[in-house]
Amino acid sequence: MQFYRVDEMADKKHERKKVLETFTKQDIMDAAIQVLTHHGIQGLTMDRVAKEAGVAKGTLYVHFKNKEQILKSAVESSFAPLVEELSNLLDSDLSPDKKLEGFTSRYLEYFDAHSDFLRVLLYDRQQAHAQSRRYRTNRYWTLVEKIAKVVEDGIRSSLFQPLDPSRIAVIFIETNVAVAIHRLWSKSPEQIEDDAALVSEMLLYGIATSRPQDEMKL
Amino acid sequence: MQFYRVDEMADKKHERKKVLETFTKQDIMDAAIQVLTHHGIQGLTMDRVAKEAGVAKGTLYVHFKNKEQILKSAVESSFAPLVEELSNLLDSDLSPDKKLEGFTSRYLEYFDAHSDFLRVLLYDRQQAHAQSRRYRTNRYWTLVEKIAKVVEDGIRSSLFQPLDPSRIAVIFIETNVAVAIHRLWSKSPEQIEDDAALVSEMLLYGIATSRPQDEMKL
Amino acid sequence: MQFYRVDEMADKKHERKKVLETFTKQDIMDAAIQVLTHHGIQGLTMDRVAKEAGVAKGTLYVHFKNKEQILKSAVESSFAPLVEELSNLLDSDLSPDKKLEGFTSRYLEYFDAHSDFLRVLLYDRQQAHAQSRRYRTNRYWTLVEKIAKVVEDGIRSSLFQPLDPSRIAVIFIETNVAVAIHRLWSKSPEQIEDDAALVSEMLLYGIATSRPQDEMKL
Amino acid sequence: MQFYRVDEMADKKHERKKVLETFTKQDIMDAAIQVLTHHGIQGLTMDRVAKEAGVAKGTLYVHFKNKEQILKSAVESSFAPLVEELSNLLDSDLSPDKKLEGFTSRYLEYFDAHSDFLRVLLYDRQQAHAQSRRYRTNRYWTLVEKIAKVVEDGIRSSLFQPLDPSRIAVIFIETNVAVAIHRLWSKSPEQIEDDAALVSEMLLYGIATSRPQDEMKL
DNA sequence: AATGAATGAGAGTTCATTCAT
DNA sequence: TATGAATGAACTCTCATTCAT
Numbered sequence: 001m002q003f004y005r006v007d008e009m010a011d012k013k014h015e016r017k018k019v020l021e022t023f024t025k026q027d028i029m030d031a032a033i034q035v036l037t038h039h040g041i042q043g044l045t046m047d048r049v050a051k052e053a054g055v056a057k058g059t060l061y062v063h064f065k066n067k068e069q070i071l072k073s074a075v076e077s078s079f080a081p082l083v084e085e086l087s088n089l090l091d092s093d094l095s096p097d098k099k100l101e102g103f104t105s106r107y108l109e110y111f112d113a114h115s116d117f118l119r120v121l122l123y124d125r126q127q128a129h130a131q132s133r134r135y136r137t138n139r140y141w142t143l144v145e146k147i148a149k150v151v152e153d154g155i156r157s158s159l160f161q162p163l164d165p166s167r168i169a170v171i172f173i174e175t176n177v178a179v180a181i182h183r184l185w186s187k188s189p190e191q192i193e194d195d196a197a198l199v200s201e202m203l204l205y206g207i208a209t210s211r212p213q214d215e216m217k218l
Numbered sequence: 219m220q221f222y223r224v225d226e227m228a229d230k231k232h233e234r235k236k237v238l239e240t241f242t243k244q245d246i247m248d249a250a251i252q253v254l255t256h257h258g259i260q261g262l263t264m265d266r267v268a269k270e271a272g273v274a275k276g277t278l279y280v281h282f283k284n285k286e287q288i289l290k291s292a293v294e295s296s297f298a299p300l301v302e303e304l305s306n307l308l309d310s311d312l313s314p315d316k317k318l319e320g321f322t323s324r325y326l327e328y329f330d331a332h333s334d335f336l337r338v339l340l341y342d343r344q345q346a347h348a349q350s351r352r353y354r355t356n357r358y359w360t361l362v363e364k365i366a367k368v369v370e371d372g373i374r375s376s377l378f379q380p381l382d383p384s385r386i387a388v389i390f391i392e393t394n395v396a397v398a399i400h401r402l403w404s405k406s407p408e409q410i411e412d413d414a415a416l417v418s419e420m421l422l423y424g425i426a427t428s429r430p431q432d433e434m435k436l
Numbered sequence: 437m438q439f440y441r442v443d444e445m446a447d448k449k450h451e452r453k454k455v456l457e458t459f460t461k462q463d464i465m466d467a468a469i470q471v472l473t474h475h476g477i478q479g480l481t482m483d484r485v486a487k488e489a490g491v492a493k494g495t496l497y498v499h500f501k502n503k504e505q506i507l508k509s510a511v512e513s514s515f516a517p518l519v520e521e522l523s524n525l526l527d528s529d530l531s532p533d534k535k536l537e538g539f540t541s542r543y544l545e546y547f548d549a550h551s552d553f554l555r556v557l558l559y560d561r562q563q564a565h566a567q568s569r570r571y572r573t574n575r576y577w578t579l580v581e582k583i584a585k586v587v588e589d590g591i592r593s594s595l596f597q598p599l600d601p602s603r604i605a606v607i608f609i610e611t612n613v614a615v616a617i618h619r620l621w622s623k624s625p626e627q628i629e630d631d632a633a634l635v636s637e638m639l640l641y642g643i644a645t646s647r648p649q650d651e652m653k654l
Numbered sequence: 655m656q657f658y659r660v661d662e663m664a665d666k667k668h669e670r671k672k673v674l675e676t677f678t679k680q681d682i683m684d685a686a687i688q689v690l691t692h693h694g695i696q697g698l699t700m701d702r703v704a705k706e707a708g709v710a711k712g713t714l715y716v717h718f719k720n721k722e723q724i725l726k727s728a729v730e731s732s733f734a735p736l737v738e739e740l741s742n743l744l745d746s747d748l749s750p751d752k753k754l755e756g757f758t759s760r761y762l763e764y765f766d767a768h769s770d771f772l773r774v775l776l777y778d779r780q781q782a783h784a785q786s787r788r789y790r791t792n793r794y795w796t797l798v799e800k801i802a803k804v805v806e807d808g809i810r811s812s813l814f815q816p817l818d819p820s821r822i823a824v825i826f827i828e829t830n831v832a833v834a835i836h837r838l839w840s841k842s843p844e845q846i847e848d849d850a851a852l853v854s855e856m857l858l859y860g861i862a863t864s865r866p867q868d869e870m871k872l
Numbered sequence: 873a874a875t876g877a878a879t880g881a882g883a884g885t886t887c888a889t890t891c892a893t
Numbered sequence: 894t895a896t897g898a899a900t901g902a903a904c905t906c907t908c909a910t911t912c913a914t
Binding site for chain 6: 699700701711712714715720721
Binding site: 083090095099107108111112142167170174175190200201202203 | 297301304305308309313314315317318319321322323325326327328329330333336337357360361364365367368369371372375376377378379381382385386388389390392393394395396397398399400401402403407408410411413414416417418419420421422423424425426427
């Protein structure tokens with residue numbers, strides 16, 4: 001029994017240490033997220049993370065090999081709940097179209113909830129400055145307006161559904177951007193014509209075979 | 219006459235200076251693009267740009283206020299031809315659906331043609347490493363596969379068109395990413411439900427009122 | 437009797453502690469030698485020593501005051517057997533010349549046997565790199581070759597014994613280095629002329645009064 | 655003539671810049687020597703060199719790629735005059751034995767003149783502390799005394815010349831150290847027996863065939 | 873206009889040492 | 894006695910920017 005108690009104590013000690021260690025590690029990752037949110041990727045410095053976490057700079061290296069690992073871990077941990085939720089949704093027994101609708105809802109919600117952090121993560125300050133504020137303002141919106149006008153033309157000539165032209169324009173252009181960027185990362189992207197055709201097919205006619213009956217009635 | 223000649227000379231000088239100045243400025247922007255392409259955003263240093271442009275470091279500051287302006291101008295100039303072309307397309311007298319199809323084709327072509335540069339510009343090296351290679355491999359593809367399976371289910375139950383499930387999955391997720399990111403940059407984004415509904419509407423049923431006749435025949 | 441037993445126990449405990457303590461201490465010194473051998477003086481870190489010794493970093497400070505003491509003790513202990521052996525040799529009843537011959541043999545053997553460790557100890561990595569590999573290659577060997585040529589001249593003109601010129605040159609230059617370095621550490625070195633004369637005397641004519649008879653016969 | 659003057663001015667400018675550049679570079683190397691001398695190799699930090707040279711830390715990297723290059727250049731430049739002088743001596747038309755005598759004299763003189771710097775260069779602080787002061791005091795001198803006693807025995811029994819025993823002992827042991835260390839750096843050292851025999855041969859009988867006449871007379 | 877040496881703040885990282893447990 | 898997380902000063906090196914020429 002004495003032995004048992006000693007064992008128990010050792011266990012507790014070990015457990016407590018583990019917990020403390022996890023606390024500090026989490027503190028550091030939280031601090032990294034804070035710093036990222038407020039200073040951007042370029043502003044993510046070890047000094048700032050340490051100060052924000054309330055530890056010495058050297059302590060960061062007790063828990064992480066280097067800056068890259070802190071960034072990676074922080075991002076990883078911040079995305080984990082979303083991925084978990086989306087996985088569960090996709091694995092559920094809803095109908096396929098409801099799954100996709102739910103996916104979009106949940107995805108947008110998550111981005112809204114973490115917008116400050118994600119804005120900075122996806123486009124770091126320098127880019128944000130150079131690209132979003134300037135590029136998007138000047139050229140981007142010109143294009144969006146032109147596309148909106150095309151959509152309006154389409155609606156007027158009964159070619160397109162009567163949907164909000166400027167929002168359609170934004171989704172259209174963003175989808176193009178997204179697919180283009182996706183091709184950048186593919187080792188062997190599809191033929192351009194095939195991807196272009198698929199995108200046009202989806203955006204123009206959708207992937208559904210027909211509209212649900214209740215919508216048809218309207 | 220003397221006056222006239224002096225004036226003329228001054229004019230010529232001025233003109234020549236303008237041209238030379240433009241040359242150097244363009245050289246510097248071209249050099250910046252080269253450096254960006256080969257070294258990434260983090261590797262875009264004034265030293266490298268100066269060396270690549272074949273001028274002294276101090277000269278960069280004669281033509282640009284600071285590094286940010288060089289980056290901005292270089293990116294601006296590299297996107298100009300695409301925007302020009304797309305604008306012309308959208309202003310042409312093609313039918314609205316042909317315009318949108320053409321837009322997608324041209325957009326993807328441009329990204330393919332400048333992939334090295336754009337890859338670096340959109341996701342700098344550090345992010346590319348941390349995000350694309352890791353994030354996308356682990357979590358991203360799990361999601362893509364799950365979505366592909368959902369699409370497959372939809373096709374099997376005749377809910378969806380018989381399109382390549384995994385490519386549809388990629389376009390679907392990328393569109394969601396794109397719209398979510400777009401909301402990040404909007405000062406006053408739409409209600410989530412509205413954006414979500416619109417995305418689902420577009421992806422499922424498209425924006426067209428009906429398929430063109432020649433496709434109907436198939 | 438109780439008192440006696442307690443005393444005895446205390447004694448045993450004390451003894452056991454001493455032994456254990458010695459074990460750990462030796463483990464640490466051995467670990468230090470290992471680390472020195474494989475990572476050089478600059479690479480001798482408390483982290484590495486602790487890991488190699490299989491103890492925690494803090495434990496090092498239980499047994500040694502600081503890093504310097506570990507290094508000192510480790511070096512001390514690694515030289516002890518050589519010094520012991522050489523002392524015995526010099527205290528033996530061999531003839532003086534045999535003692536000196538034996539000294540040299542034993543000395544060189546020891547260095548050969550522990551070459552990895554000693555190389556690192558005598559010239560740490562940085563120096564080894566900067567000095568030995570570069571300095572010796574470029575300048576040193578030029579000098580050695582020049583001296584070898586001088587020795588060759590001497591042999592040709594029957595001034596010197598017919599001994600391998602390049603090895604003589606190396607020993608000659610190294611002896612000069614050695615004596616020069618020795619003077620660096622002497623608090624009050626001899627007059628330069630005296631040391632120089634003595635070195636020349638030794639290298640040219642040796643310290644023996646005459647060659648042994650058996651060699652004379654040859 | 656105008657042209658000539660312009661050319662001349664350009665030349666002068668260029669020349670002046672070159673000279674200034676050389677000045678700063680030399681300043682840095684001199685500063686490095688100073689820092690080495692006073693703080694040892696471990697104490698050679700870029701901060702100290704910059705401060706000593708009276709330039710900003712960043713300036714060091716304008717003239718040298720990194721710390722290693724500063725160290726290398728400084729050492730190189732500090733040894734250059736000695737090597738030059740020794741080379742000249744060895745290339746002169748003195749007799750071989752005079753050359754060797756001169757070599758030793760000059761070598762020792764140089765070390766005496768730069769003792770502070772060389773002490774630090776050859777054995778950095780940590781070693782100097784750990785090795786020279788302690789090792790040499792305790793064990794080294796015990797050995798030297800024992801060897802001196804052996805030499806004394808040899809002299810008493812007319813086996814050795816009547817030379818100062820303790821200085822002979824030092825030279826003897828240093829020569830052994832030198833040859834042993836030299837073997838450490840040789841890729842394929844001679845057989846131990848051969849090197850040992852050669853060292854003994856040299857130290858006992860020298861390399862000369864006979865003593866010069868004038869010495870014989872004494 | 874063009875140069876490029878000089879700057880200096882600040883980056884990421886290392887590591888001997890301390891101390892509460 | 895043994896631990897190992899925490900420290901923080903010190904390290905090498907980078908780089909946008911300035912300025913005398």
